[in-house]
Amino acid sequence: MSQQLSSRVGMGVFCFSKEARMSERYEDTQIYRIRHSAAHIMAQAVLEFYPETKYTIGPPVENGFYYDFDLPQPITQEDLEKIEKRMRQIIAGGHVFQRKALSADEARQIFKDQPYKLELIDGLEKGGLDEYGNPLKEKPEISIYQHDTFTDLCRGPHVENTRQINPSAVKLMSIAGAYWRGDEKNKMLTRIYGTAWQKPDELKQYLQMLEEAKKRDHRKLGKDLDIFLFDDEVGPGLPLWMPNGGILIEELEKLAKEMEEKAGYSRVRTPNITKEDLFLRSGHLPYYAESMYPPMELEGVKYYIKPMNCPMHHKIFGARPRSYRDLPIRLAEYGTCYRYEKSGELFGLMRVRSMQMNDAHIYCAEEQFESEFMGVIDLYKKYFDLFGIDRYVMRLSLHAKAGLGKKYVDNERLWVKIEDMVRRAMQNGNVPFVEVENEAAFYGPKIDVQIWSAIGREFTLATNQVDFAVPERFDLKFTNKDGADEIPLCIHRAPLSTHERMIGFLIEHYAGAFPVWLAPEQARVIPITDGQNEYAAQVAAQLRAAGVRVSADLGGERMNAKIRSAQLMKVPYMLVVGANEADAGVVSLRMRDGSQQNNIPLAEFVTMVKEKIATRSSTL
C-alpha cells in the first residue's frame, strides 16, 4: 500500500499518468535518457562559451533537465539562445555516448580542475553519498560518460548517439539560482533549465500547456475575478480580500462549521497575540522563532503574534480537570495566524504571511487514536469529493534520525511507535499513501495532502498531525478508568487548509468557474433593452429574497456586451429578459457553459437554484 517516494520526484501537473509510473520507472525510459543526454550536451556548450566554468550536476527532471554551473560571469536570456543553437550543432554531430568505469583515483585525475566533481568523487568513494549528499545503500561503481569533447562523472544512462535526440524537441527554458547540494549555506550556482521531448510536437504541446496553466494561475484569475489583491503599502504576503473573496471565505467557513458540528467539534475563539511565555512553554520559540514576527514589548513583557493556534487550545483543554469520559475533546477555530515567511518564499495566495486556518485540535486517549485520526481522514475525503479534487497524494511525513534534538523532539522510541500507529491506521482504512522522511512536524508525524498549483509547484494543502510531545509540556492530562493521570495525544488537523491556500487552490482547480454555491455572483439579470430594466430589477429582487447572490446589469451597454462581461466573470447563470419574458413573467436562462433554456417561469428557476445551492451541487 505504501511505497517509498523520493521527495525530489515531482508528481506535478504534467507528470506521467499513474499507470505509466507503475509500469515503468522514469529512469528506465528513453525520454529520461534523452533528457539526461541533453543536459550533458548543454554542459558541453556552456563550457565552450565559458571555459573557466566549474560544472556540478545535471539530472533529468520532470519534463526536462537542468545543469548547475559555477560560472565565471552571469549569463542572460540571450546567452541561452546561443547555447541552444550550439546544442543543436552538437546533436547533429552524431556523437556516441561512451561509458567507462574507473577507480576513484582515475576519476580524480580526469576531474582534477573540477572541485565539485572531486567532492562528488569523495562522496561516492568514502561515504557512499549520491550527488545530493544523501547516503547510498550500496557503494556505487564510479563511471564517466563521454561524448564529443565532453566528459562527465555520471552513472547514466544515456542515449547511444546524440542523433537519438531530436534537436527540434529541445528548448532551454530559464536561468535560476540554486545552492550547491541544495544547502543554503553553500555557494549559489547558476542553474539552467531545459525541456526535451521525443518529438517536436510534444514540445509544442508542452509549451501550450504552460500557456494554458498561466491562464489558470490564481494570481491572474484572482485579479481578473476581483477576489483578492496585494498592496505595496499593506505589505507583501498580506492579502486584501475583496467582496468576492469575502464570499468565498464565508462559504468555506459555513461548510467547515456544518461538517465539524456533525463530527462533534466544539468551537472556541482565541486572541491573536500572546505572551512569550506561552511559546516558550510550547517549544515553538526555539524551533520556530525565525518564522515568527518579532515580539512587541510592553511594560517589560514580550508579546508575539501567534503563528499557530495550538498552544491556546492546549490552555483551554488544560483549564479544568478532564476525565476519560470527556474524551475525545475536539476544539475547532478558524484562527488567524501570522508567519514571517522569507520574502522570496511568498507565492500569491499559496504562501502568505497572514492566514486563516481551518484549525482544530483533538485530544484523545491512545486507544481512541485510530478512530479519531481516521475520522479526520474521512473528513478530508468528504471535502475532496465535494470539490472533485482527485489529483493529490497523501504523504506520511516521517522524522529523520539526523534531525532528532534539532528539528524534531528527541525521543526516537516514541517517533517510531507513533509513526507505526499512523501507518497502521492508514493501512487498516485502506487509504493509499506514500512515505517520506524528514517531513514531519517537530512534535510528531503527519499525513499531508500534497497538491500542485497550476504552474506545477507542490504544496501541502491539508494536514493531519499527531502530537506526542507538546501535551506533556503543557501538563495536559486526564483521569483514566483506574483513577490515574494519563497524558492525551493531540491531533492537529486542517482539512480545509488555510483560507488563503484553499482558495488559491480552488481558483485554479475550477479555473475560476466556481460551482454555484461558491460563486461570488450566482446569477446576473440582463435586459435586452432598457425597456426591461424595471422587470430585470424585479427578477433580481425576487432572487435576492430567495437567498441568491444576484445582480441586474442595467447599464447602457448592449445585451451582447453584457453577456460577454458576465461570461468573463464566470457567472453561472445569466437571465436574459426581453419584452416577451417581461410579459410572460419568465426568464431565458443562459448558463456559463453556453447552453440555453428559454421561457423558464421565474419560480421554477428560483427552485432550481435554491436546490443547487443547498446541495452544493457541482453541476450547473
Added chain:
RNA sequence: GCCGACGUAGCUCAAUCGGUAGAGCACCCGCCUUGUAAGCGGGCGGUCACGAGUUCGAGUCUCGUCGUCGGCUCCA
C-alpha cells in the same frame, strides 16, 4: 534570505541612437433600442514604483530602496 530578470494610466501593452508619454479595454457623458461573448461618438485618467546620480536634457544610462516574477532554501 540567496541568484537572475522585470516594474509606463484600474487592466493589457507601445514609446528608434537619451530630446520632457501613447493605444485598446475599464470608468464617466451622449447617441442607438438592441434576442445570447465587444454598436457608435466624446471625455476623464500617468511626478513613467520610490530616492539619489550622470547629462544642456532621463521612461530610456548608473547606484540604492521597495515590490513582482522564474528558481533555490523554507513551508499550511
